[in-house]
Amino acid sequence: MSLAVANISEILDGREIGAFQKRVIALCAAIAFVDGIEGQLAGYIAPALRADWGLSAPELGVFLASGPLGLLVGGLFIAPLADRFGRRPILLACVTLFGICSLLTAMSGSLFTLNGFRFLTGLGVGGALANSISLTAEYSPTHRRSLMVAVMLLGFIVGSLAVGLLSAQIVPLLGWRSVLIAGGALSLLLVPFLYFALPESIRFLAVREGTRDEVVRLMRRVDPTLAIDHTTRLTVGEHREPSVSVAALFRDGRARTTILLWTVYFMSLLTLYLMSSWVTTHVHSLGVGVSVAILIGTLFQLGGIFGTVSGWMADRIGPGITILITYATGAVAIACIGFAGSNLTALGIAVFVAGVGIIGGQSATNALAAISYPTQIRSTGVGWATGIGRIGSIIGPSLAGILVGIYGSTQSIFFLAVIPPLCACAAGVVLSSLKPPPTIGAKGDAHA
Numbered sequence: 001m002s003l004a005v006a007n008i009s010e011i012l013d014g015r016e017i018g019a020f021q022k023r024v025i026a027l028c029a030a031i032a033f034v035d036g037i038e039g040q041l042a043g044y045i046a047p048a049l050r051a052d053w054g055l056s057a058p059e060l061g062v063f064l065a066s067g068p069l070g071l072l073v074g075g076l077f078i079a080p081l082a083d084r085f086g087r088r089p090i091l092l093a094c095v096t097l098f099g100i101c102s103l104l105t106a107m108s109g110s111l112f113t114l115n116g117f118r119f120l121t122g123l124g125v126g127g128a129l130a131n132s133i134s135l136t137a138e139y140s141p142t143h144r145r146s147l148m149v150a151v152m153l154l155g156f157i158v159g160s161l162a163v164g165l166l167s168a169q170i171v172p173l174l175g176w177r178s179v180l181i182a183g184g185a186l187s188l189l190l191v192p193f194l195y196f197a198l199p200e201s202i203r204f205l206a207v208r209e210g211t212r213d214e215v216v217r218l219m220r221r222v223d224p225t226l227a228i229d230h231t232t233r234l235t236v237g238e239h240r241e242p243s244v245s246v247a248a249l250f251r252d253g254r255a256r257t258t259i260l261l262w263t264v265y266f267m268s269l270l271t272l273y274l275m276s277s278w279v280t281t282h283v284h285s286l287g288v289g290v291s292v293a294i295l296i297g298t299l300f301q302l303g304g305i306f307g308t309v310s311g312w313m314a315d316r317i318g319p320g321i322t323i324l325i326t327y328a329t330g331a332v333a334i335a336c337i338g339f340a341g342s343n344l345t346a347l348g349i350a351v352f353v354a355g356v357g358i359i360g361g362q363s364a365t366n367a368l369a370a371i372s373y374p375t376q377i378r379s380t381g382v383g384w385a386t387g388i389g390r391i392g393s394i395i396g397p398s399l400a401g402i403l404v405g406i407y408g409s410t411q412s413i414f415f416l417a418v419i420p421p422l423c424a425c426a427a428g429v430v431l432s433s434l435k436p437p438p439t440i441g442a443k444g445d446a447h448a
Contacts, residue, residue: 006228008206008219008236013141017148020221021139025148027198028132029155031095034187035132036159038098039125040301041183042067042118043277044167044294045176047284052176059111061401064277065394066115068269070122071129072390078127079383080246083376087135088200090379091128096191098124102184106177126390129156130383137370137378138203146319146367150311153363157304160276164298168291203375206236236375246384248377256434257372258381261365263427264323265389267420268362271330274396274417275300275358279337279351282410286342296348300355307360311367319368320432323361324425330357331421338414358421368431392420 017025042064050060074094082090098121105117133149140148163179170178202218205211216228228234249258280297284290313322333354340346366382373381400413 024139028136029152031132032155033159035125035129036156037163037183040160041163048171048176057401057405061398064397066118067122068393070119071126074123074126075383075387079130080380082131082379087131094124094128099184099187102180106180130386134379138201146314147311149367150308150363161301168294260427260431261385262388264365264424265385266392267424269389270392270396271420273393277397278400299352303352303355304359307356310360310364314364322364323428326357326361327421327424331418335418
């Protein structure tokens with residue numbers, strides 16, 4: 001007998017993750033993988049680029065900030081387009097964009113064009129990452145959502161780690177341009193697979209008019225045993241938002257959560273990009289060879305893989321407490337980088353633990369952003385949170401470049417870098433005391 005009413009959210013939340021959902025999350029992880037390569041490669045090629053072109057510390061800081069500037073614009077203006085046009089077309093467009101621009105960056109002959117194409121690369125990365133988070137959340141049950149987002153983001157961390165290992169091998173042999181070529185080619189190779197295999201979000205389709213047939217087709221792929229026919233009423237069980245805009249992030253009790261999320265994102269990404277951009281350069285400045293310096297830099301990303309446990313923690317003890325624990329761990333480890341001096345063993349351990357704390361905290365924050373907003377404004381919410389965070393990611397590397405220019409030492413960076421994660425801890429404490437904003441209810445129940 002066919003169901004009279006099929007609540008999409010209840011069906012997805014009431015079952016464990018099936019093969020179709022796992023495939024969607026795996027595809028999002030593949031997008032995050034190339035995102036990680038494109039988003040993090042600048043820090044690994046920075047020493048070789050600086051030596052090749054004779055860049056000053058401020059000029060290098062501008063190069064390192066151009067990608068995050070693109071990520072900022074991508075998060076604020078590209079990612080929210082998915083709430084109007086769908087996750088799938090925006091993801092396809094963004095991956096294509098940053099793949100092409102990575103190849104064009106490798107062909108640059110001036111600092112102006114180099115920075116320009118890095119900006120456009122960041123534009124695509126920013127739009128893709130926010131929507132990978134949204135799509136993963138929308139195919140995951142609520143009780144596993146934080147973990148699934150964290151698992152998907154392993155793709156980003158592994159991509160960041162892989163580009164570090166690749167850079168250590170090919171930069172000394174082929175130069176810094178080879179890393180950009182490899183990243184761009186891999187991104188473009190992924191596009192045909194995404195075109196044929198990546199579905200649209202069920203929850204996104206379910207809150208739009210005229211998409212019933214597609215919703216039914218996708219729900220049957222999620223669960224072939226569902227008894228749904230043309231008489232079944234499909235609902236999502238979420239408030240229907242009167243408009244899709246940034247203002248919606250501050251309605252229905254979401255204002256405090258939004259402001260606190262933006263605070264955590266700003267502080268977290270300031271720290272994360274400062275570390276990713278300057279650890280390798282710092283180690284190299286101690287008289288260590290480029291290859292070894294790059295390998296030590298990759299320990300930050302390796303630590304982030306272990307930091308994925310934050311997704312599991314967030315589902316069990318809450319994302320607010322998880323944020324507090326992870327960023328406090330990261331702050332202590334960053335201070336230890338400054339104190340380690342030229343002791344490579346101590347330096348490597350400190351960089352690794354910093355990755356566990358900072359990247360782990362960012363994974364928990366991404367998961368929290370995804371569960372804080374309803375489907376209609378989820379990409380807008382995640383996009384703006386990441387976009388605000390990108391302001392920090394621009395300020396971090398640039399400010400570090402200025403400090404190095406003033407003090408003449410990269411060591412001073414890491415003593416000051418303790419402050420942002422401690423601020424993220426404070427915001428996490430307040431977040432943990434708030435009730436979650438409503439995303440499900442009877443008022444204006446959306447349906448296909």
